[in-house]
Amino acid sequence: MQRRLLGSQGLEVSALGLGTMMMPDNDESVRTIQGALDLGVTMFDTADLYGDYTLGQFGGNEKTLGRALRGRRDEAIVATKFGVTHTQGPKGDPAYIKKSVDASLYSLGLDHIDLYYQHRPDPNTPIEDTVGTLADLVKQGKIRYIGLSEAPADLIRRAHAVHPLSAVQTEYSLWSREVEDEVLPVLGELGIGLVPYSPLGRGFLAGQIKTFEDLPADDYRRYYERFQGDNFAKNVEIVSLIEQLAAQKGVTPAQLGLAWLLSRSERIVPIPGTKRLERVRENLGALDVELSAEDLAGIERISPKGAAAGGRFGAF
Known part of the structure; x- marks a missing residue:
């Protein structure tokens, strides 16, 4: 397994991680997490807010991850987040x-958290107070x-x-490239790692979604702008061109x-999320993909910055 450093404080993780946000609390999720460990994945991402949103559950995902890592704690880097609740702002x-x-x-079920993120900035608390408190937690050994x-x-x-920050997490993919304007240069300057979530456009860029009806009735993505109406049609066209280049x-x-992101x-350590172990195996294949200058130019023509139709989020 290829490894990468996040930040300059010594945090080393697998070059691809696993996002567990949408994992239900069941045995399949545990098998997927443990199977990812077997394949060499060490970076596992969760948050105190995550749960099975289709069931109206907010929270509980940390327990699923903890259950899966029982007896294998030393093999994993656990990242979780605080700072957003279902009923309150950041x-x-x-x-x-x-x-x-x-x-x-x-x-x-742990005695320490490896990487602890503030989920969203709090406009009512100076960041100096927030990070100062986190620094105290580092001294205490809790994170x-x-x-x-x-x-x-x-x-x-x-x-x-x-x-010193070790990582910043934000959305980054072939059609969510806003981070390139200001954030990515600052991270490079300061030596901070980037952990892209939704690196496959919430599954859209994986080529599995061809029509709006392919999304289950309770799928949260139905509320996102890029999956709706004319936006959907335009974005499918982009994905079809990506599929051709991949083929x-x-x-x-x-x-x-994923190879483009890497x-x-x-x-940069992307954390594609999936419930299924076969998808983990497929995603890890990106580590063996070498992109030539011609490949990169072709990708740029297909999906330049701002190519995706619709905003990143939607109304719930």
Whole structure:
């Protein structure tokens, strides 16, 4: 398994991780996580908010991951997040963080968290107070490394000045490239790793979704702009071109999209999410894909910055 460094504090992880956000609390999820471990994946991403949203459940995903890692803790790097609840906006005040970290440690069944992210910036708490509290948790041994999620460049600078950040998590894929404007250059300058979530456009770029009806009736993606109406039709056209390029190279569209991300920087570690072990195996095949200058130019023609129709999110 190829490995990469996140940040400059010594956090080493597999070059591809596994996002567990949409995993239900069942035996298949446990088998998928344990199978990923067997394949050499070490980076596992969750959050205190994650649960089976199709059932209206917010929370519980940490317990699933903890159950899967029982007896194999030393093989895994566990990343989780605090700071967003189902009923409240972003939070980052010291009291909330101290309560949240203890709750996550309990849910995961761990004595420490490897990488602890603020899920979203809190507009009501100075980032210096938030990161200062996280730095105290590092000293206490409750967490090892600090990260931010969906944070702008200026906030990243301020946070990093208080305590070195190891990673920033944000959406990044062939059709969500906003991070390239300001955030990615700052991360490169400061030596901070980037952990892209939804690296396959919430499954769209994997080529499995051809019509809106392919999405189950309870699928959250039905509410996202890129999966609706004219946006959907335009985005399917982009994916069809990506499929053609992937076929020419003898790889899957998912492998092509992940290989492109991996080529952007040695400090990028995507965390594609899936419930199924066969998808984990497919995604790991991206590590063996070599992209030539011609390949990269072809990808750029197909999916330049801003190519996707519709915004990243939608109304729920």
